[in-house]
Structures are given as C-alpha cells and as structure tokens.
Amino acid sequence: MPLPDREQARRILERALGACGGAEARADLTASVSALTRFGAGAITQNSVRENAVLAIEVALDAKAGSSSTNRLDDAGVRACAEDALAAARLAPPDPEHMPVLGSETYADIQAFVERTAAATPQDRARGVETAIRICRGSKSVGAGTFSTDASVQAIATSAGLFAFHPSTEADFTLTARTNDGTGAAKVDAGGVRDVARIDPEALARAASERANRSRDPKPVEPGDWTVLLEPMAAREFVLLLATSLDARDAEEGRSFFSVHDDPDRRSRLGERVVGENVTFRTDPARPDLLGSPFDGEGMPVRPTPWIEKGVLRNLSVTRFWGKKTGREPTPAPRSLVLDGEDRSRDELLRLADRALLIPNFWYIRSVDPMRALFTGLTRDGVFLVEKGEIVHPVKNLRFNESPAVLLSNVRAFSRPEKLGASLLPGILAGAFTFTAVSDAV
Amino acid sequence: MYRREFLRLCGLSVPAFLLAPGCRTPSRAGSLSPEDPREGLADLALRAARRSGASYADVRICAYRHRDVRVRDRRVSRLSDSSSEGFGVRVLADGAWGFASSPRLEPAEVERVAALAVEVARASSRARPSRVELTPVEAFRDAYETPHEKDPFEVPLDAMVDLLLRVSERALAVPGAKLVTSSLSFAREDKLFASTEGSRIRQRILRCAPGTTVTAVGSGTSKSRSAFVPPLNAGYEHVEAARMVETAEGIAREAVEALAAAPPPAGRYDLVLDPSHLHLTIHESIAHPTELDRALGWEADYAGTTFATPEKLGRLRYGSKHVNVTADRTLPHGRSTCGYDDDGVKTIEWPIVRDGTFVGYQTTRETAPYLGQRTSTACSYADSWNSVPFLRIPNLHLDPGPDSVTPEDLLRSVQRGILIRGRGSYSIDHQRYHFQFGGDASWLIEDGKPTRRLRDLVYAANTLDFWNACDGVAGRAFWEPQGIVNDGKGQPNQAGQQTHGCSWALFRGIEVSPAG
Numbered sequence: 027m028p029l030p031d032r033e034q035a036r037r038i039l040e041r042a043l044g045a046c047g048g049a050e051a052r053a054d055l056t057a058s059v060s061a062l063t064r065f066g067a068g069a070i071t072q073n074s075v076r077e078n079a080v081l082a083i084e085v086a087l088d089a090k091a092g093s094s095s096t097n098r099l100d101d102a103g104v105r106a107c108a109e110d111a112l113a114a115a116r117l118a119p120p121d122p123e124h125m126p127v128l129g130s131e132t133y134a135d136i137q138a139f140v141e142r143t144a145a146a147t148p149q150d151r152a153r154g155v156e157t158a159i160r161i162c163r164g165s166k167s168v169g170a171g172t173f174s175t176d177a178s179v180q181a182i183a184t185s186a187g188l189f190a191f192h193p194s195t196e197a198d199f200t201l202t203a204r205t206n207d208g209t210g211a212a213k214v215d216a217g218g219v220r221d222v223a224r225i226d227p228e229a230l231a232r233a234a235s236e237r238a239n240r241s242r243d244p245k246p247v248e249p250g251d252w253t254v255l256l257e258p259m260a261a262r263e264f265v266l267l268l269a270t271s272l273d274a275r276d277a278e279e280g281r282s283f284f285s286v287h288d289d290p291d292r293r294s295r296l297g298e299r300v301v302g303e304n305v306t307f308r309t310d311p312a313r314p315d316l317l318g319s320p321f322d323g324e325g326m327p328v329r330p331t332p333w334i335e336k337g338v339l340r341n342l343s344v345t346r347f348w349g350k351k352t353g354r355e356p357t358p359a360p361r362s363l364v365l366d367g368e369d370r371s372r373d374e375l376l377r378l379a380d381r382a383l384l385i386p387n388f389w390y391i392r393s394v395d396p397m398r399a400l401f402t403g404l405t406r407d408g409v410f411l412v413e414k415g416e417i418v419h420p421v422k423n424l425r426f427n428e429s430p431a432v433l434l435s436n437v438r439a440f441s442r443p444e445k446l447g448a449s450l451l452p453g454i455l456a457g458a459f460t461f462t463a464v465s466d467a468v
Numbered sequence: 469m470y471r472r473e474f475l476r477l478c479g480l481s482v483p484a485f486l487l488a489p490g491c492r493t494p495s496r497a498g499s500l501s502p503e504d505p506r507e508g509l510a511d512l513a514l515r516a517a518r519r520s521g522a523s524y525a526d527v528r529i530c531a532y533r534h535r536d537v538r539v540r541d542r543r544v545s546r547l548s549d550s551s552s553e554g555f556g557v558r559v560l561a562d563g564a565w566g567f568a569s570s571p572r573l574e575p576a577e578v579e580r581v582a583a584l585a586v587e588v589a590r591a592s593s594r595a596r597p598s599r600v601e602l603t604p605v606e607a608f609r610d611a612y613e614t615p616h617e618k619d620p621f622e623v624p625l626d627a628m629v630d631l632l633l634r635v636s637e638r639a640l641a642v643p644g645a646k647l648v649t650s651s652l653s654f655a656r657e658d659k660l661f662a663s664t665e666g667s668r669i670r671q672r673i674l675r676c677a678p679g680t681t682v683t684a685v686g687s688g689t690s691k692s693r694s695a696f697v698p699p700l701n702a703g704y705e706h707v708e709a710a711r712m713v714e715t716a717e718g719i720a721r722e723a724v725e726a727l728a729a730a731p732p733p734a735g736r737y738d739l740v741l742d743p744s745h746l747h748l749t750i751h752e753s754i755a756h757p758t759e760l761d762r763a764l765g766w767e768a769d770y771a772g773t774t775f776a777t778p779e780k781l782g783r784l785r786y787g788s789k790h791v792n793v794t795a796d797r798t799l800p801h802g803r804s805t806c807g808y809d810d811d812g813v814k815t816i817e818w819p820i821v822r823d824g825t826f827v828g829y830q831t832t833r834e835t836a837p838y839l840g841q842r843t844s845t846a847c848s849y850a851d852s853w854n855s856v857p858f859l860r861i862p863n864l865h866l867d868p869g870p871d872s873v874t875p876e877d878l879l880r881s882v883q884r885g886i887l888i889r890g891r892g893s894y895s896i897d898h899q900r901y902h903f904q905f906g907g908d909a910s911w912l913i914e915d916g917k918p919t920r921r922l923r924d925l926v927y928a929a930n931t932l933d934f935w936n937a938c939d940g941v942a943g944r945a946f947w948e949p950q951g952i953v954n955d956g957k958g959q960p961n962q963a964g965q966q967t968h969g970c971s972w973a974l975f976r977g978i979e980v981s982p983a984g
Contacts, residue, residue: 060960062959062960063591064959066761066764066765066767066769067764067765067766067768069595069596069598070592070594070595070596073566073589073591073592074566074567074569075567075569075584075585075588076556076567076568076569076854076855077570077854078569078570078571078854082550091544091547092547092548093547093548093549094549094550095548095549095551096551096552097551097552097554098553098571106551107551110549110551113625114547114548114549114625117547117624117625117629118544119629119633121545122542123543147591148588148591148592149591152591152592152594155594159595168765168768170765170766170767170768170769172769172959200769200770200959201769202768202769204765204773211768213769279647279685280685280690281647281690287687287688389772389897389898390895390896390898391895392893392894393893394906394926394983395924395983396690397689400983402893402895402926403895404895404898406897423897425895425904425928427904427983462904462981463902463904463928465897465902466775466899466902466930467772467897467898467899467901467902468899
C-alpha cells in the first residue's frame, strides 16, 4: 500500500471536511508502513509488515465538539466518520474551553523522509539480524532485539484553511545481549535514525556482546547517594520525565513541580532557577541531527523553544485555551527535545569520574510524587563501578527514588548529545543520586 | 463501624451479576449471524498463502469500534467514536514466521498481503536455527460472544454525558476537591479467525471500563484518589450497576482527607491489601513472571526475562500455603475472556500456584513444546488486526481463602500495620525479583483496627519473600474481579487486558518507607 503524497493527502482531507457540511472541523490523516523484525533467544521470533491509514475528524457545532476516526478512506467510510463526529457534537454540551480551528500556518521545511529507509526489504532486515545473532553467539551471549524500518505521513487540514503535511522515515536497531551463563547483559540502541544506512548491526552487536561479557558476575554496592554517569539511553529515560511537568495550567492550578505555593503574586516558577546553571533544555525540531515534526497535533507550528535556559525556567507549554484565558501566546507541548551537552566524548566524560556508577539504562520508572517530580525505577543492562576514570567492576542493579530536577541540579559535566528516538541527549555526570535498594535482576 | 465502611466500599465496585471463581455462566453467540461474508476473503488469504509456499497460515479479519466519553469537572473533554477494520495474515514458511496486514478488505489486496507474509517468513528463515513447532490443535467451527444485556453502542451518548456530569457535581461538592475526571470507555471487537488447519471462529467481545479520579489540592500538595470500578467484558449494565454518582462523594472525601495525613515512620509493618490494590501486585509479581516466552528469553530486549525459570516448575516455593493462583480465560466477564485465543485454541482454566508451589506457566501453541507439552493454555493475543499475536497474560487470580475469613478477621490479627487500597506507584525489575508498590489511600492499623489516614508511603520486597509472607486471604464474598486495560508488552508495544481477581489479603512484616 503506497503512502499518500501531498496532493492525495490533501484530497482525502478535503473530502473529510466536505462531509462535515460546512461545520467548523479539523481532519487528520496518519498513514504508515511499519516493518519490524524481532528476535529473541538467537532466532527471529516475529517478522511483520504492517500497513494502515487512519482519518480522524474533530467537528464543532457552536462550541459543541465531537470526534471520530476510521481507517476506511472510501467515500462511504469518510462520510460515516464525519456523521459520527457530527452526531457526537450535536449531543455534547457546549465546551467552555472550545477554541476555533487554526487557519493557514507556515511551517519549517524539515526533510525527514529517506527513500532508502522506506524501500528496505524483509531480506535487508533479516541479514542484519542474522549478523547480530551470529556475533552474539560467537561471544558466548544470546541476542534479543528488533530491526525496524518505518515510513509515515502525517497531514492535517481545517475548515479555516490550514494544511500541514509531513512525511518521515525512521529506522532503528535495538539489541540486548545476555551472556550464556545469565550473569551479564548489555543493550544498544541505534537511536531511531532517518536513514537506515546509518545502522551497522555488526558494530552494534559487537558493542553489546563485549559489554555484556564485561558485566558478568556483578557485585552489590551499598545503596545510598552516588555520583552517577548516565549514558544517553539512561538520560532519555529519566531526564525527559521533567518535560511532563512543563505545563502552565498544571503549574498555575497548583498540581505540578513548577507550582508556587507560598507567593500569591506568582502563578508558577517561570523565571526562577529550577536546576543547575549548566543546564539548557529546548525544543529544536529542525536540527539536522534530529529532524522532528514541524507541527503539533492541532497544526500549530513547533518552533525552537527554550524550556530551561542556564538553569532558569523560561517557558511552560500553554494550550490555546489557557493562553486565551490568561492572555498569553499558546506554546505547543514539549517535543523534539534537546538537552545541551558539552564537547567531549562518552569516554572523556568517564575519565572525569573519580568514583561513580556508570548507568546505561533505566527500567520501569513511575511517578512517586508529582509535586516533587519524584520518580522510582531501576537500573538495567549492565551497571559498572568507575574509579579514577576507569571501570573497576560490574555492579548489581539498584532501585532509585530520585527527581530529574535534583539530578539536573547536580550536573558536573556532559558529553556530546546523541539522537535517541525523538530527542537528543548527552551523557551526564552528576552527584548525589539516591539509590534505595539492590535488585538481583540481571 | 469500620466493617460497615469497608463493606460499603467493597460493594460499590462489584455489581451483583459478577460471580466469584467456581461459578459459571455459559457463553453465547446470540447476535452473531450464522453467515459471515468475510469467510470468502479468509479462504482467499489461506489459499494464497498456501500457493506461495506457506506450511501453515491463519488470518484474522477484524472490525473494532471504540467509544470514549470523558468529563473534566463540568466540561465534556472528549466525546469520541472510532472504528478500525482490516486483516492480518500470519504464516509459517521454511519453518519461520511471517506476518503482513492491511486495512483494505478487497480480494486482490488479500492475495497480495498473504503473499507478502510468505516473503517475510522466507526472510525470517535466514535467522531461524530451528523450525517453529506448534502444538496440535482441533479444527473448530464455532462462535462466541461476550454475555451482556445492553450493547453500550446502542445506549444514547447523552445518557453517558449526563451520568459523568453528575459524578463531577457530586464530587466537586466536597470542599477541597479541585479536579474531577471521569470516563466511560467501550469497545466492540468483531473477529473472524480462520486457519489452514480448518478452523473458522467468529467472536464478538464487548468491553466496558468506567473510571473516576478526584484530585484535592492543599497548601503545597495535591492528592488523588480513584474509584476502582473493575474494567470488564460486559455490556452497559456494568456501568448502571457501578453506582458512579453515589460513590463520587466518598472518593472525593478520601482524596481531601489525605491532604492532612502524614507518612508512617519507615519500618516493617503487616499489610492488609484490598482487591483494588492487590490486583496490580498480582499482575506484576505473579502474572508477568510466569509468562513462558519471557522465561525462554524472547522478551529480553524490552519486557525482560524472569526468575521463574522452567527448571523451577513444580519445585519453587512461590508463596505460603494460603497462596493459590489460577489462570482462567473462561472467567465470566474477565477482561481476557473469550472462546478461543488468537492461535485458534479453545480457552481453559489451569493452575499457576498450588498451596504455594509454582506449578504452571502461561503458554501458546509455539511456546508449549519447549516444556514438552502437547497442548497450549490458549494465551495467544493480538491487540489489533494489525498486530502480531503473541503470548499475553490471561485472567489470573488469587483464589479466595476460606469462606469463614473476612477482611475484619485479617485486620483483627494485626497489631501494627497498614491498610492499603487503590493503585499508586508501581515499579518492578525486569526479572521480577524486586518491587516497590504504593496505593492511593492508606490507613494505619492499630490493635486490629484502622485508625488514622496515612499518605506518601511505599512498600518494597522481593517477590518470593512477599508471597511467602502471606498469612491469610479473605473468602469469596470479598473477591473482586479487578483488572488491567493497558498492560504493555512487545515491540512495538501492544496493550494487553486481563482480570486479576482477589480478596483482601494479609502480609506479615513488609518493609514500608515514606515515599522519597
């Protein structure tokens, strides 16, 4: 099933808006061809090519809103979808927070579609997986992971004249190598690149299996406050949690880490230093090493936005309703996030550590107290003790109870940012990270 | 006084039509028509797969409908219907799996996708040292439909909106309650399964999930409390029996009360856990560890592996003598209940833990042979026509204790402990050894009675230590079919759904600490 091009997408969306009978409406089209080869215990266990295209219509009748979605894109399917949305809107009470759909907007030109990725075959992926499995087997470990290549199109149109269209591709390779004796493990992630040619399964498998072997027979260390060296994968899992608190309404209604409770003249901590002054955290979708979407789900342009600059909270996301109510410009929610780093490699960062725990990844992180942005979770995939810039020995996994705001207040150094999914994250060397228990998991 | 309170809260979420384990209602297929026009397309897919060289093929042709109604305070924040239809073809060729799917239910597309699935399978065989072997299965021609009284898609939307707005009014009338969100989510899943082994199975699953959460905001803090009406496979009668409006005030009051509470001092406490909390502990620390694909290392890259490895089957002391755990995809109204799994295997009930000993895994046609077993426990599930079926947790419950045991009896046996209800923060490691869990409402127990409210606490334990510390389970009158609607597993992630019924239970000497 070929993906719709710009004009085909426009025609589908115009049909959808037309079926709404002139009502105020927004129509979204998301089409994708997603291929994924999955392997475990040294063999391919699932292998799929999945295609779909979903049309969603949101309609408003005098501020009464209803929505519907379908993947039937023939005339009858589109009409039925519009009728369902209209029927819901007729029954809905007026929405006091309703905002009219957006009109025409201008977007950054972000070229995130690589034909080579879209054209990758099952044989291409199987070859990469076969190589990775063979390398793991040769180094006394067992590989499990995925090799995926996706192509997708996102398009939005409104009855007020907006049209947005963004095609993109993404290829990823993840691999967890576990040693045959079950005492060592390591994970690599190619980061979700646009161009499949940038993925080297052989190099990734060598890195994972070598590191898994180095992590064998971990020793326990005492929980407590430790200096940690978070690799970018761990930084992604933990630091990005702070982005979930960057909402103006939550803060101003007293439900967030960025709320102010002791000063009636301030609605939030905007302008306040909230983390260390060496921390800058921003949205930057057009960076060549990121290539994010130029618009959000409503069709609002996603522009470079500093959230935290030199430790100071500069922006909170503002919905269009909240912006109107409080007299501010709307700001789309955080996406395409970049945590600024420093110009040094991961190895150079490690050499700065006097005594630290090297953390490659976290697992099962959950909120404990949203008001303090406090989370719990565990380390995973091979933790090491580092002394005087050298790895000393592997360490058993640990549970933490900690806040990303505390981590970002204690940063001593960063490495260069690396792409992981929709974000760019550096390695982070930071002090006083609180671990509360040891886990026997490997 | 407390007995009346907790009986009220027990009763609020469990409609009378629900039955504890051991009771059964027959399934039925009343509204499914005897003829299904999709069967022609299914036959076409299977023939095309065979022609391309598949040694086995199955096809699922599905049509889903979802309805979502949400209210935030006095505002309808979402009123949405969605539908999705399509088909997925799964094949074995050259001893390896291939899967392809498409939303276009047209003969030429069905043949193209079936051939593509075979091409994918042939590529898989490059990295498949041993051939996939499946347990034998009978060929079924059957139909199943979730027993229900009122199809939720035939209930007027305005009745649903009105109900949720009344929930908000009742909750917001409690001083200190600042934010009320309530929701009704429904799904109707029509599925035709056909395989080259001769099965033609039609199923209609109806799902129903009501929910209410109230957030209270105080000086420098906020606390939320949820009414835990179990998500079930049922009709709208489940919503009508849930008494959402009547219970909203109590939920709001408990959220506000928590603002003035304090965490307990760190230490070891006896814990009494109610079903609205304990079901998630069961899910994380018993259901996940006993998935056989996890034990085989197939999920190592994401969900993880397990401490419950096959050589421990029949030997491992998982819990105390009070701990009996049963898996059951035939449980009336269970979230994972259906007639047949997505391998085309008839669903069953089987033991996981008996008198504390680990005796059973969850299996599929592909995984069961690794235990030398000739039958699958029917745990194959795909969350969409567009998803690859694989092993998912079934309904899995803690059997009730003796009928004579009440929650009051459990509380009476505690000198210094904590009663925990509702879901809070849940986290467990990727081999399921160590966990840290919390609820959304808790009380100190002193000399056999709940006394003052507590807040901001978590308990942590090793899974086996915890279940071996179980010192009593209340009887079937207190058993509730609580459950999960968004269990994440797989790459890409698929949402599993299952019921984890349980009664109140007592655990001795568990480590508790203030959260953070």
